Amino acid sequence: MRTDGREKDQLRHIEIETGYVKHPEGSVLITVGETKVICNASIEERVPPFMRNSGKGWITAEYSMLPRATETRNIRESSKGKISGRTMEIQRLIGRALRAVVDLDALGERTIWIDCDVIQADGGTRTASITGAFVAMAIALAKLQDSKKISSFPLKSFLAATSVGIVEEHGAVLDLNYIEDSSALVDMNIIMTGEGEFVELQGTGEEATFTMDQLHQLLKLGQVGIHELFQIQQQSLGDIVKRFQ
Amino acid sequence: MRTDGREKDQLRHIEIETGYVKHPEGSVLITVGETKVICNASIEERVPPFMRNSGKGWITAEYSMLPRATETRNIRESSKGKISGRTMEIQRLIGRALRAVVDLDALGERTIWIDCDVIQADGGTRTASITGAFVAMAIALAKLQDSKKISSFPLKSFLAATSVGIVEEHGAVLDLNYIEDSSALVDMNIIMTGEGEFVELQGTGEEATFTMDQLHQLLKLGQVGIHELFQIQQQSLGDIVKRFQ
Amino acid sequence: MRTDGREKDQLRHIEIETGYVKHPEGSVLITVGETKVICNASIEERVPPFMRNSGKGWITAEYSMLPRATETRNIRESSKGKISGRTMEIQRLIGRALRAVVDLDALGERTIWIDCDVIQADGGTRTASITGAFVAMAIALAKLQDSKKISSFPLKSFLAATSVGIVEEHGAVLDLNYIEDSSALVDMNIIMTGEGEFVELQGTGEEATFTMDQLHQLLKLGQVGIHELFQIQQQSLGDIVKRFQ
Amino acid sequence: MRTDGREKDQLRHIEIETGYVKHPEGSVLITVGETKVICNASIEERVPPFMRNSGKGWITAEYSMLPRATETRNIRESSKGKISGRTMEIQRLIGRALRAVVDLDALGERTIWIDCDVIQADGGTRTASITGAFVAMAIALAKLQDSKKISSFPLKSFLAATSVGIVEEHGAVLDLNYIEDSSALVDMNIIMTGEGEFVELQGTGEEATFTMDQLHQLLKLGQVGIHELFQIQQQSLGDIVKRFQ
Amino acid sequence: MRTDGREKDQLRHIEIETGYVKHPEGSVLITVGETKVICNASIEERVPPFMRNSGKGWITAEYSMLPRATETRNIRESSKGKISGRTMEIQRLIGRALRAVVDLDALGERTIWIDCDVIQADGGTRTASITGAFVAMAIALAKLQDSKKISSFPLKSFLAATSVGIVEEHGAVLDLNYIEDSSALVDMNIIMTGEGEFVELQGTGEEATFTMDQLHQLLKLGQVGIHELFQIQQQSLGDIVKRFQ
């Protein structure tokens, strides 16, 4: 049994509250155990310079943590005057992952801004951000379709993410919390589509390495977790689910 | 009657939810109408360089808005790489106001970090921040006293803030929402102690001016509102209220 | 008697030297006791992006101190690579105050840049800046009218500023010098129009608070001082005074 | 046959020239087809603050491209005043990978700085950097051991990296050049130890996804390529190879 | 005759007003024709890190222009958030030149900060800065000696600077004003000691070149001008002149 009483292949308790903030086109609060992230999707009627006149849309993400989302207070990146490498890596990952399931031609020349703001952190903030941002984006796109600005629903598939890892006492486990994550030998983030294909796979062992066998165990756990996440996303989306072909 | 049906001297609906985020020593979500601010108070066991060896504590505040707290999305200050003049002004105001009611000698050489993060904005974010931050700080200080790190409760008085202003149709009104605020001729922020004294008074008329008479009307409305805010703060603080002499 | 021998309601010796620097459209050196500020007004034939095609003009101010304007040398903000919160607050205040007395429609789509550079500081630099900048701006606008670029004189009223405060030994006093300012219990900046209306009122008590009674004493002192400043401004403006209706 | 005539499982021509620059403790020029990277390893006799008094060493990497390493000139990051997300991601990856094969206790409280400067780019610059940096680091560590500052050789294993990917016409291929990389459906970087274990695995499909089957093909190709890279690294290291147990 | 009626070998009218600002240890306003620069010298009782424990002092200079020192307004470097290449070049030049005539051992471990702030510019601001800064520094050092912090006067020699150049109509001329400077074919700054030796020589022809003959003419003119500057410096220094051996 893990420190919080879960089985190795068991996700933490997950909730996705939609309509969390009133202004954004799509807004959810995703809760994964003690991790809480506000995911807002905003639609802007233009694209960045490098996409102009392409006829295609763009999706870009920003990620931030409140200074006291963590056990000890972190200095704000706005006070430091620059964004850390970790933040950059995460926001590039979120944007890239979401773009994989959007038909950018059907979106047309507009940008979806995804803002993931972690208000409480307990491990797995980047995967929670992706899972929640997908829902916020789907809601925003449904609203866009309702307004007749686009004719078809531009989402090609579902998308969710989770972490898996190898921890000393238990071997391969699903959905690591902060304590597990900070002592894990291997840490892997898996992002998959509703069709069960990989969008991104990032496995790393800072002080350890992993074998092909261990890789397989991790991938299997990830598939189990992501399948469950799809259920929760579908419930939170209600009728919007029908717009996916 | 005002756009949202209130009387001229009526506050919006206000709620203060304590224990909102788990890590900070004090954490509240304050809701003032449609304005929502997370106020976290963190205690750090050291002071900034200019206060070292003074035997006194320090209180410093940071303020930020989520990009989509507002009707249109704002660029993050961390992405811009610098903090705007407006943000600086607000966080200096919050810190200064809170310091006015804390016995810095009784606090000892430690810093209270106040983080006010606006997740939804509809006018009055700076006064909501101060009113909420006071509660978060009181909770953090009670915890500090419970841990025996300080012997006496270092709060000298209650502190709350509200805005008043002059709007074209109604004249002087209390607690402006965003629509009122953006068309107000005069805008004034009032911060007062539980003893009914002023801590700070900031009145400004960008395209208008105001007379001594109007000033008096505004001050009177402010006193009414702040008195009510003290009631709500007291309810949210429960037994901690008894620690004030 | 105060440290420099003044009465409680007595301003320091004030001089406004016009034509101080040759290039700007308006340029004055204002001396308030030992405080000296160069105030330059420059006219630019365009407005910032957010004002384009509005048909209206804009006024913006920048404020800076020479590193050795003060007793100990300050690091230049250009060397630090960023502007301090204090500087931002002051330059926002100067711009906002001046805009209150300018008819921006009559100004047309042009910007007046106000540069206030403190070469020697002894308290009251922000109010001296406003009082001096008003004169520099009036001169620049007269020149603009002489050149036929605008048909009417766009100043609606006079504008001056002073500080008042409560100091331990003397109670409420007018026009604080640096020594008084640094030990003041309450510090208030008052900006008024020639018609005797308030443009801005900023009162703050960092380690103290103030009552309604004290507020009234401070406002009264401020009115006395500002009335005198108007006389000095008028003398320095000469015939330009006639352009005000 | 691929655009440059290679088989699907064939690396480009690879050379590792040691002693390229005279000052660094270890310096190589690695050439992978038309990609050329100078990899320098510098030893500093202290560690960053977060490692002090741990008794352990640290390895940190920086990565940069000459502005004209690419077909069109890029703006220098020093001129922009900030490092791009891509650069941050790459330098974090290089440092993390190298740390996986170093016994940081045996290294003692010193830092190895790895500088990877791409002078000509044709795809695969990050994997070339890792493969080359490993050799530069091994040389620097051998020199450190020769100087008696450390008693044992702190490298636990060999380390090399390559890229694999899925391209439209050929399916899974090894060691993508720039043309292949820019049209690849899936792109994966694989970093492995001399023992054949994974250190890092990063697979991404921006406009595509990949199946478990495809993942296996890619991993197999990667293993083939990395095995060959170990041969080339060994030749370039000469007698230093004997220091590995 | 030149545009302002001067002979080819004639300096503009020069004045050095001492005691211009009250706080600095040394302060002068130097006027060279229409160019006006405030030169302040501040003494700090410590040296930068790279000089610590050397027993020697250091001299460092900063240079800035008020935004409207020139015909058209320049953006402040503090607003831009960085110092231009031109400013850096000038402040490095001023510091280097002054260090050439100071006995840094006799100064002891303290720093002299030189601040040159141009309030009105009409060509030759960098040479005026050096000539004025020398006087401000001499006054500050005399004060330091009077306070018994140093036993001997640490200035080894006088130091002054001027510009010479080749202009189309007149050939080689001394002390160029802005109009001459902006059309000059060759521009040269000469810095010399009281003993008639060169400290720095910077000649440049952006769109032209110059021969050895022209170089000689320029050097001769420079010597004439600098000799005259020494007279003016001596008058402004009064009795301090006697401290030079």
Place this chain on the structure above:
Amino acid sequence: MRTDGREKDQLRHIEIETGYVKHPEGSVLITVGETKVICNASIEERVPPFMRNSGKGWITAEYSMLPRATETRNIRESSKGKISGRTMEIQRLIGRALRAVVDLDALGERTIWIDCDVIQADGGTRTASITGAFVAMAIALAKLQDSKKISSFPLKSFLAATSVGIVEEHGAVLDLNYIEDSSALVDMNIIMTGEGEFVELQGTGEEATFTMDQLHQLLKLGQVGIHELFQIQQQSLGDIVKRFQ
């Protein structure tokens, strides 16, 4: 005899390897003793804003050192987030010098970007950069002429640079290496055209001064060295030499 066995008027061994990097229009590696600089010339079909619609071209240079080009590792300027004064000075010098020999009208509205990246430093990096950059630029311009984008060859003259200085034991010497440079009493950079005229002359004596006599010795040595550099440049340019009239 000097530390490296050279005569006082002897250059170090110099090589100019053309076609060093494949992407730039002109690319050389210049080796001056142990100093090695990659000089790339890139042609961009537009000019900076201040040159638009002038019909003229522009030349701009950037200079950088690899962190470990020197004996001890330097922090990257991209990591520091700003460019040092020394770098700015050097890149301004390189651009200014090259512009002196280019017919900017004949170049037309395009920019030549010069990138000088020092991969190994042993003194004289700025003069080596100019000498090498001239060759890279000539090659790029020949290519531009071959492509028929310009009708005439826009180079008016050859250009080369060297350093001379006064060192304690030997007096005036040519082409100082790092050891000589760091102990030199006087250091002078000389840039000349193929016609033997000066483009720029920068002589400085930080802790020493120099007489008119010494100046003459230095200039004479510089002429000797630059004459030799022209021979080497001509050999590396081959047939391109014929394009100069």
